[in-house]
Structure formats: C-alpha cells, structure tokens
Amino acid sequence: MVFKVGGDIDAYCTKCRLDTIHVVVALKPGNEGPKRVECKSCGGQHMYHAPKLPSRTEAPSQPAVVNRSAAARNPPPPKPPKAAKPAAAKAAALSAPAGAGAREWLRRMEDLAHQGGTPIRPYSMRETFAAGDPVSHPKFGKGVVLEVIEAKKCAILFEEGRKVLAMGGA
Ligand SMILES: [Zn+2]
Structure with missing residues (x-):
C-alpha cells in the first residue's frame, strides 16, 4: 500500500x-x-x-442481523450421532402440552420475529413500557408487554406466564 x-x-x-x-x-x-x-x-x-x-x-461489513439469520439457515454441520436431535427436540417442545400462557407467549414471540426490527429492550423498573413492547428480563427471559395496568405497573407475558412488574419507578 x-x-x-x-x-x-x-x-x-x-x-x-x-x-x-x-x-x-x-x-x-x-x-x-x-x-x-x-x-x-x-x-x-x-x-x-x-x-x-x-x-x-x-472486510465489507454486512448488517449483523443478516449474518445471524444466514447462520441460522446454514448451521454448521452437526456432529453425526446427534444429527437429528436438535430439530426433533424443538418439535417436541412445540407440540408438547403447554399452558395457554406459554402457547400465547410463543405466538407473540413469533409475531415479533415476523415484524422484525422491533428492538428488544432490557426490562428495568426505571423504564416505561407500552403494550406490545418486546422486553428481555434477566430472570424470566424474553417477553412482551401485554398491557399497562397503571402508570407504574405493567403486565408482561414471559414464557413461564404473565407477570405484573413495576415500571417507570425511581
Ligand atoms: Zn479523533
């Protein structure tokens, strides 16, 4: 050069x-x-x-999202003995009897994935959320705000069910 x-x-x-x-x-x-x-x-x-x-x-950079989805479509070759396991396990999890809350959660997560681009915000009681906001919680994982119950309280649907959490606090 x-x-x-x-x-x-x-x-x-x-x-x-x-x-x-x-x-x-x-x-x-x-x-x-x-x-x-x-x-x-x-x-x-x-x-x-x-x-x-x-x-x-x-290194012409590609958006990280594209890289992630490309990786998801083309996973590295699985180790031979367990080739079919991950997909089978996932299918079993999807068809396994689950509570209505879990099924609803799964549906909402899929909806969010289809919408794309909605950033998941880390849950914090200092933040203010609106219905439909995707959030991630350190303990409960990914969820979506179902409704704002009152100024400082919202209901969030997590995989393990609906939780009422504080928000907008000091
Ligand atoms: Zn400088």
Missing part, C-alpha cells in the same frame, strides 16, 4: 478512542507508512496508530 500526505487512512484516534478516518500529515522516511495523522472526526493530530479493528475496506 502506498501512502501519501493528504490521503485518507483508517487509524486509531487517541482522542476519540475509536478507529476513525484520518488524513496523513507526515510520512515515515522511505514511504514505510504514515507517521503523523489528523483525525477527520475531532481534528486532532497525533502519531499514526494502526486501527484496532480490521480495516473497513478489507
């Missing part, structure tokens, strides 16, 4: 504490690489530091 003064380069900015685009200000002798760079983000000049993360130009 040939570097030139005035050219753009990805570098680690010591002020932004991030990889940002920099302009090369000075080169090392013999064009060995950039010596001094200016951050396009904060305008600060500093010694060149290699980016902490792989260069954006080398």
Whole structure:
C-alpha cells in the first residue's frame, strides 16, 4: 500500500478512542507508512496508530442481523450421532402440552420475529413500557408487554406466564 500526505487512512484516534478516518500529515522516511495523522472526526493530530479493528475496506461489513439469520439457515454441520436431535427436540417442545400462557407467549414471540426490527429492550423498573413492547428480563427471559395496568405497573407475558412488574419507578 502506498501512502501519501493528504490521503485518507483508517487509524486509531487517541482522542476519540475509536478507529476513525484520518488524513496523513507526515510520512515515515522511505514511504514505510504514515507517521503523523489528523483525525477527520475531532481534528486532532497525533502519531499514526494502526486501527484496532480490521480495516473497513478489507472486510465489507454486512448488517449483523443478516449474518445471524444466514447462520441460522446454514448451521454448521452437526456432529453425526446427534444429527437429528436438535430439530426433533424443538418439535417436541412445540407440540408438547403447554399452558395457554406459554402457547400465547410463543405466538407473540413469533409475531415479533415476523415484524422484525422491533428492538428488544432490557426490562428495568426505571423504564416505561407500552403494550406490545418486546422486553428481555434477566430472570424470566424474553417477553412482551401485554398491557399497562397503571402508570407504574405493567403486565408482561414471559414464557413461564404473565407477570405484573413495576415500571417507570425511581
Ligand atoms: Zn479523533
């Protein structure tokens, strides 16, 4: 790679504490690489530091969601003896007798998955939620807000059932 003064380069900015685009200000002798760079983000000049993360130009980034769903569609080859087990176990779980709450929970989770893009917010009693909001709870896992009972109370459906939790508190 040939570097030139005035050219753009990805570098680690010591002020932004991030990889940002920099302009090369000075080169090392013999064009060995950039010596001094200016951050396009904060305008600060500093010694060149290699980016902490792989260069954006080398690895065209795909949205993480796409990567995840691609991975889900093409799981790594399962170990031979247990090849059919995971799917069978899942099917059994789906058809197993479950409480109405669990079935409803599953349906709501599928609905949310189909809607896509609705961010799941971590449950906190300091947050305020609205009916239909997907939440994740450290103990109960993923759930969806069924209704707001009163200003500081909401009912959330988790896999193990409906829970009334505080919200909007101090
Ligand atoms: Zn900077």
